[in-house]
Amino acid sequence: MQTQNLPTEELQNIVGADNVREATAEDAVEGVEPSLVVEPGTIEETSEVMKLAGREGLAVSPRGGGTKMGLGNPPTRVDLILSTSRMNEIIEHVPGDQIVRTQAGLKMEDLQESLAESDQLLGIDPQEEGGTVGGLVAANSSGPRRLRYGTVRDLIIGIKVVLADGTVAKAGGKVVKNVAGYDLSKLFTGSLGTLGVIAEANFRLHPIRETARTVFVEVDEPDQIPEVAQALTHSSASQFVLDALEMRWEDDRGVIAALFEGIEPAVEAQSSAAVELLRSHGEAKLLGKEDGDEFWDDFTRRPWAKGDVALKIGAPPADLSAVLDSVRGAAERAGVEARLSGHAGIGVTFAGLSGEDDGLVAVVEEVREIRVRRGGSVVVQEAPLSVKERLEVWGPVGDYLGLTRRVKEKFDPGYNMNPGRFLGGI
Amino acid sequence: MDRGQLIETMQEILGPEGVIHKREELRTYECDGLMNYRVIPDLVVLPESAEQVQQVVRACYDEGVPFVARGSGTGLSGGALPVESGVLIVLTRLRRILEVDIPNGRVVVEPGVINVWVSQEVAGEGYYYAPDPASQVVSSIGGNLAENSGGVHCLKYGFTTNHVMGAEVVLPDGSVVHIGGGKSPDAPGYELLGAFVGSEGTLGIATKITLRILRQPEAVRTLLAAFEDTEEAGGAVSGIIGGGILPAAIEMMDSLTIQAVEKQVSPGFPEAGAILIVELDGPEAEVAKQFDQVIQVCENNNASEIRVAEDDEERALFWKGRKAAFGAMGSISNDYYVQDGVVPRTELGATLKKIAELSEEYGLRVANVFHAGDGNLHPLVLYDNDVPGEADKAEELAGEIVFACLEHGGSLTGEHGIGRDKMKYMPQMFTSDDMDVMQLLRCAFDPHRICNPGKIFPTPRLCGERPGPFHMHPVQKAGLAENF
Numbered sequence: 001m002q003t004q005n006l007p008t009e010e011l012q013n014i015v016g017a018d019n020v021r022e023a024t025a026e027d028a029v030e031g032v033e034p035s036l037v038v039e040p041g042t043i044e045e046t047s048e049v050m051k052l053a054g055r056e057g058l059a060v061s062p063r064g065g066g067t068k069m070g071l072g073n074p075p076t077r078v079d080l081i082l083s084t085s086r087m088n089e090i091i092e093h094v095p096g097d098q099i100v101r102t103q104a105g106l107k108m109e110d111l112q113e114s115l116a117e118s119d120q121l122l123g124i125d126p127q128e129e130g131g132t133v134g135g136l137v138a139a140n141s142s143g144p145r146r147l148r149y150g151t152v153r154d155l156i157i158g159i160k161v162v163l164a165d166g167t168v169a170k171a172g173g174k175v176v177k178n179v180a181g182y183d184l185s186k187l188f189t190g191s192l193g194t195l196g197v198i199a200e201a202n203f204r205l206h207p208i209r210e211t212a213r214t215v216f217v218e219v220d221e222p223d224q225i226p227e228v229a230q231a232l233t234h235s236s237a238s239q240f241v242l243d244a245l246e247m248r249w250e251d252d253r254g255v256i257a258a259l260f261e262g263i264e265p266a267v268e269a270q271s272s273a274a275v276e277l278l279r280s281h282g283e284a285k286l287l288g289k290e291d292g293d294e295f296w297d298d299f300t301r302r303p304w305a306k307g308d309v310a311l312k313i314g315a316p317p318a319d320l321s322a323v324l325d326s327v328r329g330a331a332e333r334a335g336v337e338a339r340l341s342g343h344a345g346i347g348v349t350f351a352g353l354s355g356e357d358d359g360l361v362a363v364v365e366e367v368r369e370i371r372v373r374r375g376g377s378v379v380v381q382e383a384p385l386s387v388k389e390r391l392e393v394w395g396p397v398g399d400y401l402g403l404t405r406r407v408k409e410k411f412d413p414g415y416n417m418n419p420g421r422f423l424g425g426i
Numbered sequence: 427m428d429r430g431q432l433i434e435t436m437q438e439i440l441g442p443e444g445v446i447h448k449r450e451e452l453r454t455y456e457c458d459g460l461m462n463y464r465v466i467p468d469l470v471v472l473p474e475s476a477e478q479v480q481q482v483v484r485a486c487y488d489e490g491v492p493f494v495a496r497g498s499g500t501g502l503s504g505g506a507l508p509v510e511s512g513v514l515i516v517l518t519r520l521r522r523i524l525e526v527d528i529p530n531g532r533v534v535v536e537p538g539v540i541n542v543w544v545s546q547e548v549a550g551e552g553y554y555y556a557p558d559p560a561s562q563v564v565s566s567i568g569g570n571l572a573e574n575s576g577g578v579h580c581l582k583y584g585f586t587t588n589h590v591m592g593a594e595v596v597l598p599d600g601s602v603v604h605i606g607g608g609k610s611p612d613a614p615g616y617e618l619l620g621a622f623v624g625s626e627g628t629l630g631i632a633t634k635i636t637l638r639i640l641r642q643p644e645a646v647r648t649l650l651a652a653f654e655d656t657e658e659a660g661g662a663v664s665g666i667i668g669g670g671i672l673p674a675a676i677e678m679m680d681s682l683t684i685q686a687v688e689k690q691v692s693p694g695f696p697e698a699g700a701i702l703i704v705e706l707d708g709p710e711a712e713v714a715k716q717f718d719q720v721i722q723v724c725e726n727n728n729a730s731e732i733r734v735a736e737d738d739e740e741r742a743l744f745w746k747g748r749k750a751a752f753g754a755m756g757s758i759s760n761d762y763y764v765q766d767g768v769v770p771r772t773e774l775g776a777t778l779k780k781i782a783e784l785s786e787e788y789g790l791r792v793a794n795v796f797h798a799g800d801g802n803l804h805p806l807v808l809y810d811n812d813v814p815g816e817a818d819k820a821e822e823l824a825g826e827i828v829f830a831c832l833e834h835g836g837s838l839t840g841e842h843g844i845g846r847d848k849m850k851y852m853p854q855m856f857t858s859d860d861m862d863v864m865q866l867l868r869c870a871f872d873p874h875r876i877c878n879p880g881k882i883f884p885t886p887r888l889c890g891e892r893p894g895p896f897h898m899h900p901v902q903k904a905g906l907a908e909n910f
Contacts (some may be wrong), residue, residue: 096664096772097801119670140612153620154588161863169863170856175768177585177800178837179574179624180844180855181882182864186587186620195616207670230529236552239644241709266712316609318529347530347611376610394614400603403870404615410866423614 006035006079007056014048015040019086027081029061029421030074031385037081043160043168043199046082050197051166053080054416060164061418062193064105064132068139070382072192073393076420082197084134090114091200092174098205099157099174104134104198120205123149127300134198140190144244144259144300147345149206152189158202159185161195164412168199176204187407193418194426195411209261212243213271214292216257216299217282222249222328226320228256228281229344233317238273244296245345249324250303256344257299259292303339304352309360310382315371317347323371327351330366334359350381361390368395394423427489429468435489436471436513439481446470455514458499458506459561462821463846467494467508474519476536476594476602476633483631484600486513492876495631497538497566501573502764503845505626505881512879515631517568523547524634530609532591533637537568541575544637553639556583559841560749571632574624576841578675578748579705581799583640585841587623594634595622598877608636621867626843627878629871643707646674647717648735650744651724652698656680656794658727659700660775663798665723666704667771671716674707676799677748682758683793683806690754693747696731702798703744751795752806759791759808761817765824766842767831771801780830781805788823790816802840803831829854849884862887 011020019039027034040046053060058079063069065085084105091101095118102111108122108131115121124136125143135141137159142151149155158172161184171184188198217228225247232240244259258274260267271286278284287295304310315323324340327349331338336355342348351367353360360383368378372395380393397404401424408415408426420426427435429447436445446452447469456464468491473479486493493513496506508514520536523543527533528551533544541562544555558577559565565575571593575586583589592608606619622629653659659678666673679687679701688695695701704720706713724732735741755762769777778794781803785792793806805827809820828838828851838848838855852861861883869889871877879886 094770094772096668097770098667099770140617150584150588153617154584163863167859167863169860171860171864173835173837173855175770175801175836175840177576177580177768177797177802177840179585179841180838180848181852181861182867183574183587183621183624184864184867186617187867189617189620191616207672210670233531234528234641239552239641239709262709262712263715265715266709269711270709312612314607314610314612316527316530316532318527347609371610374610375608377607377612377614379612379614397615398604398613400605400615400618402601403597403603403605403618406870407616407618407867410870411863 006058007052008036010052011036011038011049014052015045023081029069029078030388032075032078034061034078034081036079037083039083039086041086043162046162046197046199047166047168049082050162050164054165054414057414057416059416059419062134062138062197064135065107065130067128067131068135071139072421074385074388074420075418084132087199093118095120099176099202100205101158101174101200101202102133103200104132106133107131108133108136115205116208119208121208122203123155123206124152127302133201137189137198137201138191138193144246144296144343146343147245148243153186155204156185156189156201157204159188159198160200161188161197162199163196164414164416172202174202192422194408194422196417210263211267212259212261212289212292213267214257214259214287214295215271215274215278215284216255216295217278217284219254219256219282222254222324223321224281225249225254225256225324225344228278229320230318231277231281232258232274233345235277237277240270240274242345246300246342247344248299248303248341250339255299257295259296302352303341303350304382307384308382309353309364309380309387311351311353311364311367312379312381313349313351313367313371313376315347315349315374315376317345319374320344320347320349323349326367326370327363330363334362336360336363357386357390360387364391372396397423432489432491433469435485436469436482439485440471440473440478444472444474446472455508455516458496458501458504460502460504460845460847463504463507465508465510467514468511470514470516472516472519476520476596479515479631479633480596480600480602482513482515483596483598486876487599487874490874490876492879494878495627497569498540498564500561500565501569501843501845502766503839503843503847505573505843505845506569507846509879517566520633527609528553531639532609533639535567535635535637537566537571537632537635539567541565541567541570544639548639552642554642555589555637556640557586557589560752567635567637568632571623571635572625572627573841573843576797576802578677578797581676581797582672582674587620589638590619590623590635591638592636593619593622593632595630595632597630598872598874606636626845626882628868628881630877645710645713646705646707646741647713648703648705648741648744649720650695650733651702651704651729652696652731653700653702653727653729655699656778657775659702660798662702662724662727662729663771665727666720667799669719669723671719673704673799675703675705677703678796678798679748679751680794682791683751683795686754686758686793687747687750689757691746691750693743695747698730703748755793755806755808759810761809761811763807763809763820763824765803765805765807765827766839767803767828767836768840769801769803769831769834769836773834773836774798774801777803777830777834781827784823784826784830788819790820790823800840801836825851844882846881849882852882852884861885
């Protein structure tokens with residue numbers, strides 16, 4: 001890449017010579033190669049870098065662990081990768097207040113490990129490894145336990161950001177209950193680096209629960225999955241408090257599994273009642289804490305491999321049956337292999353598709369047509385570039401696209417932050 | 427457009443009975459739940475449908491007339507205070523529950539629907555709507571959304587923002603957008619709904635709201651524990667939370683509050699320096715075991731008395747005493763000022779000590795009633811309006827109390843909002859850059875600043891674009907402010 005026109009020396013003056021390097025092919029964002037990778041060590045340095053980039057009109061792509069760089073459209077341009085990896089500290093953890101303040105570049109594993117020393121956790125459990133706190137917020141990552149704890153928007157209580165022009169601003173604070181000012185923490189959740197650089201984030205924490213039970217049922221018919229999900233969610237016989245309710249369907253067989261976490265007598269009672277309830281749906285198996293951990297490690301892996309098309313489908317939970325049918329039907333007609341998993345209690349379904357490009361595109365379009373008509377969404381989370389070229393990865397956006405664009409233009413009028421990756425070409 | 431033409435336009439949209447314009451009738455609407463601030467609006471309109479709201483807003487936009495939306499008008503920060511030469515859009519006639527969808531756990535309502543109606547609507551199916559502000563029998567869902575209302579049970583279940591899943595919003599230019607997925611999770615794009623909830627009516631008007639409902643818990647157990655002082659009660663709170671228990675609610679009242687409540691509603695509370703009400707809910711087996719632990723913690727912290735609610739009636743009596751606390755102050759003081767501040771839970775003790783010192787310094791009594799589990803204090807500053815200067819002193823003391831909250835790492839408000847009342851304190855919590863960046867959002871939603879202007883931000887920034895007729899801000903006219 002051409003770097004002679006870039007203010008390399010000025011960047012080195014800000015962050016130190018060792019923390020600016022030429023980008024390599026590995027730094028490419030969906031095929032677009034940046035020129036430089038810059039690693040500021042502080043929020044002040046980040047601000048200076050952004051000021052400089054703003055002045056020079058450089059396109060900046062913020063990066064944490066780099067686990068979600070495939071999300072979104074290929075950017076229209078990238079000059080700098082702004083890596084948060086040196087800003088990786090816990091700023092403050094107060095176990096008695098059940099809150100933590102962290103820098104954006106902190107790895108989620110390191111955060112959870114540190115919190116665990118106080119028997120606490122951040123209740124967000126995305127499946128990918130190596131992600132950072134900033135990336136978690138920017139990509140709005142979530143996992144099975146969102147059924148219990150919610151998603152980033154429910155647990156983030158404060159944020160500090162650096163805008164495209166270097167302005168540093170915070171919102172929220174370090175108390176859970178707080179309605180002072182606009183909630184920019186939520187606005188930046190899922191913004192994929194297009195509004196500014198997330199430099200710090202504060203979260204509400206929860207205690208780690210004492211023990212767990214897992215109940216799962218294997219099924220031969222896809223329709224049994226929604227039946228089990230509805231039974232556990234709305235049973236009048238027994239009120240279940242589930243931590244996760246997940247499903248998988250692949251190779252013509254399916255599994256649906258429920259996780260109960262809490263204190264021993266409660267998980268014991270709840271899981272036994274669940275086994276009883278599910279008897280009519282198939283053979284329900286019960287796992288203890290350790291066997292359960294092993295089960296979930298395997299069970300929650302995404303249903304796709306590198307090179308597949310990965311979809312995230314948002315639909316009302318009671319529409320699960322229709323979602324499974326539409327993906328399977330479309331895949332069969334297009335000669336595409338489809339594997340499914342998802343948060344059955346929430347209404348999020350993941351599909352992994354492998355086959356020829358024409359078939360893959362046909363499946364996405366067919367499934368999307370139905371879901372969007374019903375108020376949901378189908379987002380292409382990963383796909384080969386040859387497929388991305390033929391699809392709008394975010395799908396059609398509702399009547400809020402104009403408002404979305406106005407928000408973008410207020411925060412980043414020059415379209416320098418991750419240009420083109422977000423929906424509507426933002 | 428003069429006032430007469432505006433009245434005519436509104437009457438065309440709403441019919442004559444939907445427009446209030448006589449001076450004496452307008453006076454009814456001059457304030458919300460915070461009566462220190464009064465402004466008589468130019469007009470009050472009472473739309474009956476989302477379409478009418480849209481037409482009213484469109485007319486305001488076209489004419490550059492500012493407007494304020496109001497639900498039941500129970501807010502405590504002046505958030506729904508009218509603006510002079512502006513229109514007050516009262517949404518109490520939009521009060522239909524549009525849809526109940528049990529399989530998806532959703533209810534769709536109009537903004538004027540009263541909070542408690544939602545739970546009543548779905549109680550028969552074994553469901554309820556979790557956010558329960560003390561005002562829930564009168565406050566509207568639209569108002570709850572604007573303020574991001576809390577309630578006694580938000581420690582465990584979260585605030586309004588955690589239970590609003592989608593909204594149809596009339597933007598300040600009269601256009602309509604649907605934000606949040608409603609029944610479908612994870613709508614792509616910015617979290618516009620999360621930014622909209624709690625924006626105190628400054629970004630638009632929600633005309634249709636999708637709420638999440640929850641299963642009624644299998645078991646609920648409630649106890650009341652009396653302590654010698656708030657410090658010992660605070661020790662019990664720390665012990666409960668530190669033990670890994672997440673109660674549905676932990677509320678504390680100090681001795682002054684207890685006296686007032688006894689006088690007003692006689693719940694039969696014990697005489698004590700402090701009372702805790704602790705409620706656990708969830709699966710039977712969990713509640714049973716943790717309830718025993720809570721009793722143990724209270725005993726370890728020298729509780730002088732522990733009463734366990736034996737039935738729903740006794741539980742209701744505990745809560746009646748708690749929820750009457752604000753109003754009960756009238757029985758021990760002519761006037762009182764309700765404050766709302768937040769501190770980290772571990773700073774409660776130090777903050778209460780500071781409040782006691784301030785109370786002594788100002789020579790005014792302060793009653794403390796608060797959501798102890800989440801550090802949300804409601805100090806009630808008692809004063810007598812007939813004593814010259816005392817009202818000002820009370821307000822000053824109330825201000826000192828929120829500054830103390832900030833000093834201990836907390837917030838200006840936990841649930842009542844900034845509104846008109848706390849604008850002046852915002853610079854104590856946020857830098858001018860913080861507030862300018864927040865107002866970028868405002869400019870994206872409401873570039874002409876006609877939607878509930880003069881709230882939240884003490885120094886409103888101007889937005890760059892100026893299409894259409896609208897009044898230039900005097901500060902801008904004088905060349906004193908930048909375009910933003």
